[in-house]
Amino acid sequence: MPKLLSVDNLTSGDVKVSPGLLTLPKGQDSFMVTLRTSLEEVATTAPKSVVSLHAPWTVAFQGETVKLICNGLRFNSAQKATWYYWYHEGKMSSKTLSNTHVVHDSGEYRCQASDSLLSNSVRLLFSTANLILQAPLPVFEADSVVLRCRAKAGVAVNNMTLYKNDRFLASLHKTSDFHIHQADMKDSGKYRCSGFKEKCCSVTSNTVNIQVQGVVANVQIHTRPALELVFEGQELVLTCSVVGVPGTVRISWYKGSNKQRMKTKIQNSLNAEFKISMVKNSDAGEYNCEASNGHLILQSKPVTINVKVPVSHPLLTLSPPRDRAFEGDVVRLQCEAQRGSFPIQYEFFHEGVIIKKIETTSWRESSFRFTLTAEHSGNYYCTADNGRGAKQSRAVHLSITIPVSHPVLTLSPPGNRVLEGEMVTLQCEAQRGSLPIQYEFFREGVFIKKIDATLRRTSSFRFTLTTENSGNYHCTADNGRGAQHSTTVHLSTTIPVSHPVLTLSPPGDRVPEGEVMTLNCESQRGSLPIQYQFFREGVILKKIEATSRRTSSFSFSLTTEHSGNYYCTADNGQGAQRSTSVHLSITIPVSRPVLTLRAPRAQTVVGDIVELHCEAQRGSPPILYQFYHEDVTVGNSSAPSGGGSSFKLSLTEEHSGNYACEANNGLGAQRSDTVSLSVTVPVSRPVLTFRAPRAQAVVGDVVELHCETQRGSPPILYRFYHEDVILWISSTHSVGGASFNLSLTREHSGNYSCEAINDLEAQKSKMVTLNVLVPVSRPVLTLRAPGAPAVVGDVVELHCEAQRGSPPILYQFYHENVTVGSSSAPSGGGASFNLSLTAEHSGNYSCEADNGLGAQRSEVVTLSITGATGSRSAPVATGVTGGLLSVMGLAAVALLFYYRLLRKPGGRLTSDSSRNPSNSDPQEPTYHNVPAWIELQPVYSNVNPEGGDVVYSEVRSIQEGKKHAVASTPGLLKNSDSSVIYSQVKVAATPASRPQLSASSAPHR
The missing domain is CATH 2.60.40.10 (Immunoglobulins)
Known part of the structure; x- marks a missing residue:
């Protein structure tokens, strides 16, 4: 067996003990030690992780x-x-x-x-x-x-x-x-x-x-729940915590002082738990645990388990037992729980508010006494708690009957003097007393009214006052425990005072300083006594009570402070009456005023509000103040009560200069010193303009960009932007703006803006768009025929296209240098023209492109035609074709005239997509399958009417005999029966207007 040692008996020869350290004696392999007092303090602290x-x-x-x-x-x-x-x-x-x-x-x-x-x-x-x-x-x-x-x-x-x-x-x-x-x-x-x-x-x-x-060994027991909260029926867990014992530890549990072993559990850990699923009274007692690893035995400090019984619901009783009591009675409240472990804490509540707390350690009941007051009416209950949760009793209601107090009689309107004809309310109120209460009203001891109050402790009634109603009044209140009387209230009828009249002696509203002034206030009617009050500018000066006559007065020696408006009031308890005001003025000449400028900042800016304040230190009011800018009046203001006056200016650039003010009260004007004001102007929004040698900018032109702001204090910094990229920066110390030149390339098209900046503000101009035009290049003419060689009757498409050039581009087609057609390309690209071939169409063809910046002619293309027309009549067809080509020639002349206008200053081109030839079918005009051409004769009407802008208003075809022409190509005419070939070929009436084409320049079938 290992040797069992106690720390109390250890000596230096047996074992060396130092703080936190146990060392074996020499020659000893193992020993058992029971740590008692020295480790009990350690066991009380919770272990660290x-x-x-x-x-x-x-x-x-x-x-x-x-x-x-x-x-x-x-x-x-x-x-x-x-x-x-x-x-x-x-x-x-x-x-x-x-x-x-x-x-x-x-x-x-x-x-x-x-x-x-x-x-x-x-x-x-x-x-x-x-x-x-x-x-x-x-x-x-x-x-x-x-x-x-x-x-x-x-x-x-x-x-x-x-x-x-x-x-x-x-x-x-x-x-x-x-x-x-x-x-x-x-x-x-x-x-x-x-x-x-x-x-x-x-x-x-x-x-x-x-x-x-060093190793400190420690064994202690932890409980869940805490020792003081162990109740019947709960689960109890005892945990044996072991610290500082190496190796496999055997945990042994003991109950009772005789160490009778309850349960032993061996596990490969340093901890063990002992559980009691439902605690009973028999589980109460002393517990401890023992840890052993074969060399060392440690015992914990014992813990004592006391099993508590939860309290039952308590019972609240009143003594004496009744639900209605009288104020002043003594009542005893008793709360008792039939079962439960001590100590038990009882709490008493009135309407949910705790009024008493008592803890008992040996008795199951607790009580206390108190004397009843009116506030003690209500519901009572109590609670009992011994740590498991409070249990509440049933509520008991207690009602206290209170005798009425002496009532108070009040008059409304208040006071003992009331005007005849007014409505008077008599109100009787007992401040305390249980309802219902019966109120009775008396005049001179004679009963006049009875009222029962069931909801509140007050009662009242009204009547119209006559002279007979004057007298002494009282009331009584009774709730069954004896009537209580109010004090007597006297009521009398009085005459209100009339409006008083205030007079000054000596009379007049302007009196020299030093004179003795007497103020007299008088009411023509009203019951005495009358209280008179004298006021100056609303401030009371004197209060006098008149008991024998309806007038009162007082005197004083005048100083400058006595100027102002005076009035008086008279009051005999029925409401004060006021006289009309009388003005008294003591005149003093004004002193030289002082002008001050009050601005929101040290350097004033346009838009700031500047206050000009002018003030004369002395002078009788009213004082008229006038304000001057460079000796020109800019405003005036009157100070009726003296003091200074102000004038506000919302600053503009013109407000810079010298200012002065003048004060005058009729006894001579006085002018202030001059004060200077300098106004700084923020820049306004600048305007960007282009200065070009022609109306439309062309590649190679030199354009001047000019940015200018109409107002703003210099210096001003100008910045020029192209698509928000800075092009140029210029600073100027004078007006006139800033400029710089651009030699135009195609890339200079786009949006331009400029910005003006001074110390106060930065402003940016609106965007200005610059469109740089590019002259057309030499066009290329191509002939597109259904086969080679071309045969009479074929439809040949002539296509002309310039590879570059700003739109719109006008294309003209030539046969042996004679114009045969024209077409416009509003969006750039090429244009086409169709011919239904006859023998006369053989020869050389070319085309020309023009966008108003110079025409370019294509190379010549030769067209050879073979074969015959068959069923067609060549002379007639040739005549019709010639007539139609003449019409197209006139249209081409009109278009060329329009483009020549573009080269003049002010010439301008706008697009009209609804009337543009490019919107027509790209194959128009087309000549094919026209057996009835021999029967068509062109008729021209309204050719260049006087004063109009129409070159051809209408070109029609007339059908001869019963033969009919083939329907027009879809898209050129609005219905198939129409015989209109051209409709309103217009030119501009002025250089600024724009030519418009409503149909293709080629003839219809």
Whole structure:
């Protein structure tokens, strides 16, 4: 058997005891020790959580990980823990709920298990060095410790040496580990290792500070719930917590002082629980636990379990037992619970508000007495609680009957003097007393009215006052315990005062300073006494009561302060009456005024509100103030009561200059000194203009961009923008704006703006669009026929196209230098013209492109036609074709005239998509399958009417005989029966107007 020792009996020869440390005696393998008093204090504190490392090293290479495990009261059981991580700056970074935590960052780590306190911190280092020294922390006495010297992967280190406190300790030739088999206090110190990197230099590891700690063994019992809250029927859990005992621990439980063993549980952990699923009275008693690992036996401090019985619902009783009592009676409230463990706390409530709290330790009932007042009416209940939750009694209602107090009689309107004819209300009210209450009213002791009050303690009635109603009034109140009388109130009829008249002696509204003035106030009628009050500018000067006559007066010597409006009032209790005001003026000439300018800032700006304030220090009011700008009146203002006057200006640029003011009260004007004002003007929104040599800008032109703001204080900075990109910056110290020139290229088309900036503001102009026109290039003419060679009757398309040039582009087609057709391309690109071939159409063709910036002619293309027309009549067809070509020639002349206008100043081109030839079918006009041409004769009407802008208003075809023409190509005529070929071919009436075409320039079939 191991030897059992008690700490109380230990001597220095048996065992060495030091704080936190137990050391075996010499020659002793094991022993048992019972720790009593010295460890009882330790057992009362809750255990800390413990952080363990796997692997156990606190230093690792960067890129590696360390697994941390948080151990609490239930050491090896799965439980939640909160982890804390501190950076090197000391700030908390994150929290996580897990029993384990894998980390890879340097810093301090702490944890707190759900059943324990916060652990001590563990500092981890993830090193980038070539060599590190790894050691476990913490180290306790008798621990087996391994120190490991490691080189980084891929780095070869030879001749590694271990140092302790900078002194050689061991050479690590065959292994990188150094073993301390049983750690002792002498092994504490600072350790490091070093070695030689191949073909390089020496390397040294980090320093590890090892402090060997003594082991403090500790065994204690924790209960759930707390000892003082163990009640019948609850689950009780006893936990035996063991700290500082290594190896497998056997937990033994004991109940009672005789250590009769209840239950023994052996487990491979440091903790054990003993549960009682439903506590009974028989479970009460003393419990302790014993921990043993075969060498060491530790016993906990015993805990005593007292099983408490919950209280039952209490009963509240009143003594004497009744629900209605009288004010002044003494009542006893008693609360009693039939069962429940002591102590029991009783609480008494009135309408939900606690009025008494009593704790009993030996009696199941508690009571207290009090004397009833009116406030004690209401519902009462009590509660009993012995720690398991308060139980409430049923409510008991108590009603207190209160005798009425002496009532109070009041008159409305208030006062004992009332005008005849007014409505008077008599009100009788008892401040206290239980309802219902009967009220009675009396005049001169004679009963006049009876009223029962059931809802409130007041009653009233009204009547119209006559002279007979004057007299003494009283009332009574009774609720069955005897009538109570009010005091007597006297009521009399009075005559109100009339409006008084105020007179001045000497008379007049302007009196010299120093004169003696008498004010007299008189009312023609009204019951005495009358109180007179005299006022100046609404401030009371004198109060006099007249008891024998309806007049009152007083005198005083005048000073300048006595100027103003005077009136008086008369009052005999029925309301004050006021006289009309009388003005009294003591005149004093004005002094020289002072003009001050009050501005919101040191440098005034246009738009600021500036206040001009003029004030004469002395002078009798009213005073007229006039304000001048460069000796021109800008405003005036009167000060009826003296003092100064102000005038406000919303500043414009014109308000700069000298200002003065003048004060005048009729006894001579006085002018102030001159004050100067300088107004700074923010820039206005600038205007950007283009100055070009022609109406339409063309590539190669030099255009001047001019930016100018109409107002603004210099200096002004101008910025020019093209599509929000700065082109030019210019600063000017005078008006007139700023300019710069551009030699135009095609890329200069786009939106332009400018910005004006001075010290007060920046303003940007509106956008201005510049369209740079490009002259047309030489066009290319192509003939598109259905076959080769061309045959009479074929429809040939002539297509003309210039590769570049700003739209719109007018294309004209020529046969042997004779115009045969024209077409406009509003959006650029080419244009086409169709011919239904006859023999006369053989020859040379060319086309011309013109956008108003110079015409360009194509190369000549030769067309050869073979074959005959067959059923067609050539002469007639040729005549018709010639007539139609003449019409097209006139249209082409009109279009050329329009384009020539573009080259003049002011010429302008706008588009009309609804009347543009480009909207027609691209194959129009087309000549084919026209058997009835011989019957068509062109008729021209309204050709160039006088005063109009129509060249051809209508060209029709006339059908001869009963033969009919083939319908027009769709899209050129609105219905198939119409015979209109052209309709309103217009030219501009002025250079600014625009030619419009309503149909294709080629003839119809």
